Amino acid sequence: MSQAPQDIEQLIGLMARLPGLGPRSARRAVLMLLKKRGTVMAPLARIMAEVAENAHNCQTCGNISGATTCEICSDDRRATGEICVVEDVADLWALERGQAFKGRYHVLGGTLSALDAIGPEQLRIPALVERVTSENAREVILALNATVDGQTTAHYIAEVLEGTGVSITSLAQGVPIGGELDYLDDGTIGAALRARRKF
């Protein structure tokens, strides 16, 4: 006999697949849920089922939304001709939290990777090229992560868009707000120094 009923073991197994939870912490989480069956577990299951049912990737930008076209893409005030290209929905949320960008997004869903067989087709790059033309975009902002994969993908996209005449920019690199020089890596300090500006 196993130590917990079968359906609970199955629940622990699925919970353990979440990032940040292992088998032990999944067990602990499920025990907590079992203690709060009415107040936490049942609402959590209900909302999770709802989201799993209703969430769609926006057919234009790839953002997660309850509709086939997301709130940002259907907001006319955001048709500024600026398209911000991000790797993931998490990056889109991060930019939205910053409240500095008023244009629209394009979520790639990852970065180019020869090893994982992820090419331009898997990343919605052809759709981006099409949008740049059809939406008459003035500027494409490459807000990809400052990693090797992110920058490789950024260079590829810049190359593909060269013929369209759109202005291509990328996020500034430098010292983060509140950052201490002593704790920054050499690459960041070098980039901040090269991009120095009049005070």
Next chain:
Amino acid sequence: MSQAPQDIEQLIGLMARLPGLGPRSARRAVLMLLKKRGTVMAPLARIMAEVAENAHNCQTCGNISGATTCEICSDDRRATGEICVVEDVADLWALERGQAFKGRYHVLGGTLSALDAIGPEQLRIPALVERVTSENAREVILALNATVDGQTTAHYIAEVLEGTGVSITSLAQGVPIGGELDYLDDGTIGAALRARRKF
């Protein structure tokens, strides 16, 4: 506008209440679920709803089970007259994993605590006394945690059961299997020394 649709923010909020997950890791977990809506998120929501609906506390021992009487309490081979008292269902599962105990359990659901206003009534201690008499128990094994609260509760139970004539035992204290003396605290070494036995 918030950065994520409202129902997803709500899901993140509920996930963040799980032990081991904070707001950031809950967000990451939900993004992972959103990417695997069909293969992980929908089954997880379904099983969670099932468990929330079907799980009951066994009316005899307090174990979590799909029925009103758990598998252990309804297993005739386990009517050995031995009742193992544990704080929590997690402890019951840990003992079951050990596969060393063949009797039945009694889950208290916590420890006595004057600060949190948890008295004997909240811990199903009267039910334990009744079981000892009605099941004609030979032995009550106090498998409470070796913490101050656990040991206080153990002493209280021992006192309450004194009149029933049942034999009251507790788990042995000593060096854990695979443990190195150098890393053990003084209390454990002292207990292991006092309880030394012929080799």
